[in-house]
Amino acid sequence: MSRNFYPELVRVDACDKVRGITRFGTDNRPENLAHGAFAVATIGKGRVLSVDTLSAEALPGVLSVITHRDTTSLKPAQFLMAGGYAFQTHSPILTAEVAYRGQPVALVLAETLEIAIEAAALLRIDYEEVAFAATMDSPLAEPVAQAQAPMRYPLEDVSVGDALSAYEGGAVKVDSTYGMERQFQNPMELIGTVASWDGDRLTIHEGTQNAGGCKFGVADQLGISPENVTVISPFIGGGFGQKNSMQSQLVLAAFASRQLGRPVKIVVPRRQLFHDTTSRPATRQRVRLAADREGRLVGALYDVDAQTSKLDFFPAEHADTAARFYGYPAFKSFTRLIRTDIPTPGYMRAPFEHAAAFAIESAMDELSYQLKMDPVELRLRNDTAVDVVSGLPHSSRHVAECLRRGAETFGWSRRNPKPRSMVAANGDLIGMGVAIGLYSGSGGPTRARIIARRDGTVTVNVGIHEMGQGAVTAIINVVAKRLGVQPSAVTAMVGDTSGVPQPLTAGSWGSTSAMPAVEAVCDALMQALAEAGVETSGNVPLGEMVARTGRDEIQTDASSVAPGQDPQVLGRTDTGRVAPAGPVYPGFVTYSYAVHFVEVHVEASTGRIRVPRVVSMFDCGRVLSPRTARSQAIGGVVWGIGGTLREGAETDARYGGVMNGDIAEYLIPVNADIGSIEVGFIDEPDFQVNRSGVKGLGEVVMAGVAPAITNAVYHATETRVRDLPVRLEMLLRSQE
Numbered sequence: 182m183s184r185n186f187y188p189e190l191v192r193v194d195a196c197d198k199v200r201g202i203t204r205f206g207t208d209n210r211p212e213n214l215a216h217g218a219f220a221v222a223t224i225g226k227g228r229v230l231s232v233d234t235l236s237a238e239a240l241p242g243v244l245s246v247i248t249h250r251d252t253t254s255l256k257p258a259q260f261l262m263a264g265g266y267a268f269q270t271h272s273p274i275l276t277a278e279v280a281y282r283g284q285p286v287a288l289v290l291a292e293t294l295e296i297a298i299e300a301a302a303l304l305r306i307d308y309e310e311v312a313f314a315a316t317m318d319s320p321l322a323e324p325v326a327q328a329q330a331p332m333r334y335p336l337e338d339v340s341v342g343d344a345l346s347a348y349e350g351g352a353v354k355v356d357s358t359y360g361m362e363r364q365f366q367n368p369m370e371l372i373g374t375v376a377s378w379d380g381d382r383l384t385i386h387e388g389t390q391n392a393g394g395c396k397f398g399v400a401d402q403l404g405i406s407p408e409n410v411t412v413i414s415p416f417i418g419g420g421f422g423q424k425n426s427m428q429s430q431l432v433l434a435a436f437a438s439r440q441l442g443r444p445v446k447i448v449v450p451r452r453q454l455f456h457d458t459t460s461r462p463a464t465r466q467r468v469r470l471a472a473d474r475e476g477r478l479v480g481a482l483y484d485v486d487a488q489t490s491k492l493d494f495f496p497a498e499h500a501d502t503a504a505r506f507y508g509y510p511a512f513k514s515f516t517r518l519i520r521t522d523i524p525t526p527g528y529m530r531a532p533f534e535h536a537a538a539f540a541i542e543s544a545m546d547e548l549s550y551q552l553k554m555d556p557v558e559l560r561l562r563n564d565t566a567v568d569v570v571s572g573l574p575h576s577s578r579h580v581a582e583c584l585r586r587g588a589e590t591f592g593w594s595r596r597n598p599k600p601r602s603m604v605a606a607n608g609d610l611i612g613m614g615v616a617i618g619l620y621s622g623s624g625g626p627t628r629a630r631i632i633a634r635r636d637g638t639v640t641v642n643v644g645i646h647e648m649g650q651g652a653v654t655a656i657i658n659v660v661a662k663r664l665g666v667q668p669s670a671v672t673a674m675v676g677d678t679s680g681v682p683q684p685l686t687a688g689s690w691g692s693t694s695a696m697p698a699v700e701a702v703c704d705a706l707m708q709a710l711a712e713a714g715v716e717t718s719g720n721v722p723l724g725e726m727v728a729r730t731g732r733d734e735i736q737t738d739a740s741s742v743a744p745g746q747d748p749q750v751l752g753r754t755d756t757g758r759v760a761p762a763g764p765v766y767p768g769f770v771t772y773s774y775a776v777h778f779v780e781v782h783v784e785a786s787t788g789r790i791r792v793p794r795v796v797s798m799f800d801c802g803r804v805l806s807p808r809t810a811r812s813q814a815i816g817g818v819v820w821g822i823g824g825t826l827r828e829g830a831e832t833d834a835r836y837g838g839v840m841n842g843d844i845a846e847y848l849i850p851v852n853a854d855i856g857s858i859e860v861g862f863i864d865e866p867d868f869q870v871n872r873s874g875v876k877g878l879g880e881v882v883m884a885g886v887a888p889a890i891t892n893a894v895y896h897a898t899e900t901r902v903r904d905l906p907v908r909l910e911m912l913l914r915s916q917e
């Protein structure tokens with residue numbers, strides 16, 4: 182029945198997870214564990230003048246209070262995107278500086294978590310406060326043209342042809358500005374660390390997408406050899422970019438544990454996550470599109486303001502994505518970073534692509550109404566096989582097929598193009614919208630090791646992290662198929678620095694990097710067997726082949742790099758650094774694609790929006806694990822709905838911080854918000870980008886959901902929403 186190359190393997194870790202057996206990072210409770218809790222800054226910016234610890238220390242069970250006066254031996258963290266390992270340059274409690282409201286300013290260690298929390302509340306902290314900019318609109322916010330920003334990896338504006346003249350000469354034009362508030366990941370598993378020392382050897386249990394980065398980063402901050410650090414992160418309860426680098430608590434947990442001479446656990450509570458970790462930056466995007474009367478784009482101008490911190494220049498890569506949507510003959514972008522007093526923003530699932538798709542695909546919808554052209558047809562007319570930025574061909578781009586198959590499955594032909602023309606039996610206005618999304622095709626250096634045993638079991642160790650996306654299931658699927666063994670005979674070891682190096686798993690390059698290494702190590706194993714004189718072409722079971730070598734087990738290593746990468750780049754990931762390539766490779770460009778069709782029902786009197794139905798088609802190359810891919814895609818669409826209708830962090834510019842910093846008030850979708858989500862895959866391998874034929878999936882699934890929804894809202898209500906999240910009053914006001 183299935184036309185998939187890989188079988189429909191059930192998620193291998195599902196059974197343990199639903200029974201609560203899976204042990205996440207801070208589920209580890211070594212003997213004699215001490216617990217940490219932070220006191221956090223109650224000013225918007227400034228410095229700590231004094232910390233009165235007397236009442237806290239008098240509380241029975243309190244072990245110690247750590248302030249900036251105690252941490253002078255620690256080196257500050259370095260920003261991931263400036264060659265370091267941390268989510269930002271600033272390290273709370275390593276100096277007296279307070280860079281933003283909610284930043285940790287002291288750490289209490291106690292016998293129990295409850296005592297630590299109580300004692301943290303008893304600290305009396307005096308500050309000197311200075312003026313600050315909490316939002317992009319604050320007078321003290323500092324705009325910087327990104328192309329001029331002093332960044333380690335400077336990002337140029339995109340410029341193809343004479344876009345301004347082309348735009349001005351266009352027959353049909355759109356000029357709209359789209360806004361999006363800051364958003365936060367909120368994985369189920371909170372950020373946290375369990376640190377313990379055995380002599381001079383440090384062991385870290387932590388849910389992280391970057392065990393390698395944490396190992397080298399914490400060693401650097403502590404001034405110890407990375408050889409003496411092991412980071413263990415076999416399961417992550419959701420990462421989504423928030424766990425892509427060292428967080429503030431890691432070095433402090435390790436330091437406190439060394440001071441106390443006992444293991445220390447710090448779990449960062451939900452409200453603190455809104456104040457001392459990354460967020461998707463707020464954006465303002467102006468899109469100018471011009472087309473001829475047949476709907477062919479002639480030019481596009483794209484201006485982006487993206488929020489960053491005053492600590493670091495977090496790159497804004499919206500334009501790189503925006504320029505790849507269509508075959509624009511001319512395109513020009515201008516990106517500014519708006520420096521404010523917040524933690525450095527970071528990568529949050531489809532970090533730029535969620536926002537960029539909202540702007541470009543909303544503008545395309547606006548254009549379709551001006552042209553009186555079907556929005557699917559408009560997109561088909563502007564599809565391209567060539568990347569306009571580099572002039573190189575796309576290695577694969579099945580946007581048109583996604584559009585056609587999606588339209589067919591969704592029943593797009595039943596849509597009456599006139600806004601406010603479709604009404605449900607209960608009076609709700611029905612809207613149907615479409616949008617595409619895309620995400621760059623990256624890959625990077627990865628090492629893998631395999632051990633095949635006489636009893637037929639196989640252990641594969643590869644540099645990747647299992648954050649719930651199904652990486653381990655996909656690895657086992659690939660190994661089982663390639664070696665002709667049962668999936669149950671295969672064990673995968675990931676996220677543990679005591680094996681092969683564990684580089685950052687992010688950017689949808691997990692599978693694209695790891696699977697070629699997994700395939701290579703399987704092939705290396707077969708070659709090792711052949712070299713040992715074993716006939717490998719027949720139907721001999723793997724365990725029998727191992728037995729015929731006379732040994733109990735055979736171990737081989739292999740590695741892979743992305744197209745065009747020098748194998749020496751493996752040295753970078755061996756030291757915990759980031760080294761992906763793509764989407765522009767020698768001779769071609771690679772992106773993954775999504776097309777979403779959305780139906781909304783809008784209650785006419787209240788503006789309440791329901792999303793009863795979504796159909797999404799994806800072009801992610803070969804699907805390695807159909808079950809977990811489908812699950813990941815559905816999850817991405819759910820998040821897209823939340824990221825459009827619910828999520829937005831609110832800041833009072835007078836105080837800073839996030840007012841709705843918990844998941845009671847920072848809204849995310851619940852089951853009742855979600856209707857039918859049908860997802861499909863083109864499942865065409867792309868062997869140009871890697872030997873496994875796989876492109877990224879994890880992020881593209883979310884890209885384009887937002888504009889598909891707001892386009893459907895326009896179709897239902899004739900109200901164009903250009904700011905996310907969509908709020909009821911946006912629909913009410915315009916109906917007056």
Ligand code: MOS
Pocket residue numbers: 390420421422423425528529530531532686687688689
């Ligand atoms: Mo992803 S947002 O690069 O973990």
